[in-house]
Amino acid sequence: MKYSLLFPKTQKDAPRGAEAENHKLLVRAGFIDQLMAGSFTLLPLGFRVVEKIKNIIREELNETGAQEMLMPLMHPKEVWNETGRWESAKEVMYQFKKDDKEFALSFTHEEIVVDLIRKHNIKLSDFPLKLYHFSTKFRHELRAKSGILRAREFLMKDLYSAHLTQVDMQKYYEEVKRAYIKIFKRMELSVKVVEASGGVFTDKNSHEFQVLASVGEDTIFYCDKCDFAQNDEIAKVKAGDKCPTCDGKILTSKAIEVGNIFPLGTMYAEKMGALYTDEKGAQKPVWLASYGIGPTRLLGTLVEIYHDDKGIMWPKSISPFEVHLVHVEDPGTEPTVQKVYDALIEKGIEVLWDDRTNVSAGEKFATADLIGIPIRLVVSKKTGDKIEWKERSGEKVELLSFEEVIKRLE
């Protein structure tokens, strides 16, 4: 990709009033654009990052046997009335009427999934069912805040599993928990798996995946030695306590919730009549669990964790491009940089080439630092027939041959 063709270009100023780092940097670097409070466009760069996040999630969920699909975002009132959530979740749900028919914009999909299950004549051998999709969620947050971290319209991956028994549900629940840990690890995020309440989803407790960060809105308590962690909404411990499960000490921190899993039970199936016939001919409700990850919230979280005063520093696995190619223009290097660019493309490497003319070297470097691609390659008079290699996260510059560059990238 040539930078000259990329929309939009980076900008020096952060938006008026923006305080959150993810907000300032994602807007300045051209990853997102705000339409209104809590509503953002994913610009080409932001879209690329989110696609990479989605692919990591997709790979790990498919590994558990889950199948991807896509459900509608506009739902009839009737299906929500079946579980009573048209009323009980009114606060977060966008509801509207058109030609005397009432609808909701999706804030989750349990009802839709249970409707699918009951309609499709499921037999014992069909279980467990593991279905997911990536889609926009609409939630009427009382207050949108912190850039893209709390939006009213955002992207979510939601997975739903249906099981014959609680034991089977718990088994898959644990499997998804492990898959989530792997997903976040691949994005270089260290998460705490935290016990929390089920909110409007269930009266049972759930598990949240929390990234420690000062802009986070949740407060969690966790052990400095073992995996014990609780959200303060249900916490029975406080900072400084002795851990209830080991001899460690309880610490506290603000944290960003990037994922949440719910062992929902049979309530949805009972209310909606999603029943199966067991070996003895009895009608029984299926066990349901749901599992969410917010890719757009992850976009913001990653910036909160990975940035410095010059800009973003993307982890390799979700960077919009693998390398940022810069040339310091002079008549001798122009043909060379074109060759390097073509060769990188040829090797299948995702490269963003700042091909602008009439732009100083300093501006190109500043642009590269702001966008935050992990590796910067420079071709110039100074580098001669070599290529300069510099990592965004460090200061060291190395002169390598093209072959060495390719070797390192492969």
Next chain:
RNA sequence: CGGGGUGUAGUUCAUCGGUAGAACGCUCGGUUUGGGACCGAGAAGUAAGAGGUCCAAUUCCUCUCACCCCGACCA
């Protein structure tokens, strides 16, 4: 929804009773290229909206709207 803050050029801000100015960005011409270059020329604004006070309002007052922050609430 309660409290606070901010709305002036594309963007970030200055001006604060006598109807607007800078920087960045943009356009044109030229010179530049290792850390957000330089020179020259130029385009760009019903000062968020409505009402009020005043000889006169971007400036003071009232209401509305929008955005940001704190709180309540929430995945």
